[in-house]
Amino acid sequence: MSAEILDGKATAAAIKSDLTTRVAALKERGVTPGLGTLLVGDDVGSQKYVAGKHRDCAAVGIASIQRELPATASQAEVEAVVRELNADPACTGYLVQLPLPRGIDVNRVLELVDPAKDADGLHPTNLGRLVLGEPAPLPCTPNGIITLLRRYGVAIAGAHVVVVGRGVTVGRSLPLMLTRRSENATVTQVHTGTREVSEHLRQADIVVAAAGVPHLVKPEDIKPGAAVLDVGVSRDEHGKIVGDVHPGVAEVAGWLSPNPGGVGPMTRAMLLQNVVEAAERAAEG
Numbered sequence: 001m002s003a004e005i006l007d008g009k010a011t012a013a014a015i016k017s018d019l020t021t022r023v024a025a026l027k028e029r030g031v032t033p034g035l036g037t038l039l040v041g042d043d044v045g046s047q048k049y050v051a052g053k054h055r056d057c058a059a060v061g062i063a064s065i066q067r068e069l070p071a072t073a074s075q076a077e078v079e080a081v082v083r084e085l086n087a088d089p090a091c092t093g094y095l096v097q098l099p100l101p102r103g104i105d106v107n108r109v110l111e112l113v114d115p116a117k118d119a120d121g122l123h124p125t126n127l128g129r130l131v132l133g134e135p136a137p138l139p140c141t142p143n144g145i146i147t148l149l150r151r152y153g154v155a156i157a158g159a160h161v162v163v164v165g166r167g168v169t170v171g172r173s174l175p176l177m178l179t180r181r182s183e184n185a186t187v188t189q190v191h192t193g194t195r196e197v198s199e200h201l202r203q204a205d206i207v208v209a210a211a212g213v214p215h216l217v218k219p220e221d222i223k224p225g226a227a228v229l230d231v232g233v234s235r236d237e238h239g240k241i242v243g244d245v246h247p248g249v250a251e252v253a254g255w256l257s258p259n260p261g262g263v264g265p266m267t268r269a270m271l272l273q274n275v276v277e278a279a280e281r282a283a284e285g
């Protein structure tokens with residue numbers, strides 16, 4: 001039997017339709033949400049992701065502010081644009097597209113972002129709020145993963161989730177979110193320093209593969225009926241996306257997120273949700 005597909009594209013479309021209504025309500029109250037992006041360098045993948053974010057903004061009625069710098073930009077030039085976005089009243093939320101070129105201190109840049117305008121939920125203050133269980137904008141990919149599981153009725157409470165990878169955008173914050181009382185999962189995190197990764201994977205009710213290693217998770221690693229989310233993105237020699245999950249997993253898993261078409265579109269929808277929620281909070285005063 002083949003796994004049920006966790007369709008991120010369709011789920012994101014439904015979320016965007018709801019956000020369109022909320023943006024219209026904000027505009028009636030005189031508030032226009034505006035998403036800013038700062039893209040540094042000429043990475044084609046990052047350019048594509050940023051373009052997609054602005055297309056989404058146009059579709060739901062959010063204004064767009066786009067800032068770009070060349071790969072040769074200095075730390076001071078990057079920080080100057082961040083300060084400009086902090087000060088711009090039309091920009092109600094923004095993000096710095098990652099990764100930044102070598103030589104730029106990413107943590108210094110992220111720390112400069114106004115936490116109230118942090119559309120990505122990656123500012124240290126907001127990550128700290130997540131640790132403390134206080135309200136904060138949530139990191140988009142982990143939030144997209146949890147939302148996708150919920151919408152498909154996959155049981156998270158009491159589940160054993162194995163998260164593969166420990167990167168800043170997913171691996172660091174997803175375990176924090178899954179172990180909140182509202183999710184109540186038990187989490188094992190595996191990474192390049194973990195021995196016997198397959199043994200951990202075989203015990204998981206839910207596997208989140210975010211390592212960026214093509215086909216790392218094999219059918220024999222998966223407990224029959226488990227939910228598997230494929231987050232990692234690598235490219236083959238033709239530029240086609242290759243995920244972290246081997247295609248044969250579809251025959252063992254109970255649910256599977258495709259890649260593309262799974263967690264990626266959810267990441268974009270959660271970004272819009274953060275922007276709208278921040279604007280709603282501001283409108284409430």
Ligand SMILES: Nc1nc2c(c(=O)[nH]1)N[C@@H](CN(C=O)c1ccc(C(=O)N[C@@H](CCC(=O)O)C(=O)O)cc1)CN2
Nearest residue numbers: 049095096097098099120140169260261262264265267
């Ligand atoms: N500042 C940030 N930088 C990065 C983040 C992030 O959340 N904040 N995440 C990733 C890239 N990313 C968003 O920025 C992102 C990745 C993938 C997708 C997406 O929709 N992918 C499509 C496929 C697109 C394609 O064909 O190339 C899919 O999965 O269907 C959206 C956003 C790293 N940087």
